[in-house]
Amino acid sequence: MADMYTEKVKDHFYNPRNVGEIKDADGAGTVGNPVCGDIMTIFIKVKDDRIIDIKFQTYGCAAAIASSSITTEIVKGKTLDEAMMLTRDDVANELGGLPAIKMHCSNLATDALREAIKDYRKKKKK
Numbered sequence: 001m002a003d004m005y006t007e008k009v010k011d012h013f014y015n016p017r018n019v020g021e022i023k024d025a026d027g028a029g030t031v032g033n034p035v036c037g038d039i040m041t042i043f044i045k046v047k048d049d050r051i052i053d054i055k056f057q058t059y060g061c062a063a064a065i066a067s068s069s070i071t072t073e074i075v076k077g078k079t080l081d082e083a084m085m086l087t088r089d090d091v092a093n094e095l096g097g098l099p100a101i102k103m104h105c106s107n108l109a110t111d112a113l114r115e116a117i118k119d120y121r122k123k124k125k126k
Contacts, residue, residue, distance in 0.1 A: 004099045004102075005062060005063070005066075005098075005099075006095060006096035006097055007096070008066075008070075008094075008095050008096045009062065009063065009066040009095045009096065009098065010062070010066075011066075012065070012066035012069040012070050012095065013062040013063075013065050013066045013069075016065055016066070016068070016069040017069045017070075017072060017073055018054055018055050018056060018069065018072035018073070018076070019055065019056060019057070019069070020055040020056075020057070021041075021043055021055060021057060022043035022044070022045055022053060022054075022055050024045075025043035025044060025045060025055075025116075026044055026045050026046045026120045026123070026124075027043070027044045027046065027116040027117060027118075027119040027120025027121075027123065028041060028042065028043045028044070028115075028116055028119055029041065029042050029111075029112045029113065029114065029115025029116035029117070029118065029119055030112065030115065031108055031111045031112045031115060032108075033104060033108055035104075036060070036061065036064075036104070036105075037059075037060070038058070038059065038060030038061060038064040038105065038108055039058070039059045039060065040056060040057070040058040040059075040060065040064060040068055040108050040109065040112045041056065041057045041058075041112060042054065042055075042056045042068070042071070042072070042109075042112040042113050042115070042116045043055045043056070043116065044113075044116045044117065044120060046080065046120055049079050049080055049081075050077060050078065050079050050080070051075050051076055051077065051078055051079075051080065051083055052076075052077070053076070054072045054075060054076050055072065056068040056069070056071075056072055056109075056112070060105065060108075061102070061105065063098055063099075063102035063105035063106070064105040064108055064109075066095055066105075067091050067092075067095065067098075067105045067106045067108065067109040068108075068109050068112070070091060070094050070095055070109075071086065071091055071109040071110065071113055074086060074090070074091070074094060075113060080117050080120070080121075083113060083117060084114060084117055086110050086113065087110060088103060088106040088107045088109075088110050089106075090110075091106040091109055091110060092106045
């Protein structure tokens with residue numbers, strides 16, 4: 001892997017946290033970037049308005065996988081409103097920075113998270 005990635009990005013790429021699928025997820029969000037071909041799904045379990053479990057499946061580059069992994073770590077245990085406020089800069093900063101050309105990957109992670117929360121809230125209204 002090129003030297004353009006921080007050690008933390010490499011760590012989350014080689015040893016991603018919370019990989020997988022939650023079969024009975026309370027919410028799921030899938031987003032993709034047609035330009036780079038990355039696709040990402042985030043699954044959440046919610047209790048008392050808090051994310052108690054979160055998993056992801058990502059098909060993409062090292063930055064996309066690392067962004068997914070760190071996003072799940074950041075928001076686990078947070079309230080849905082706190083999780084909704086997570087920005088791509090928060091994700092990139094937590095990873096020690098991402099190359100400018102890879103910043104869209106951190107967007108995918110926050111977008112998928114927001115979609116999962118929206119999905120949960122939509123289901124809950126029914």
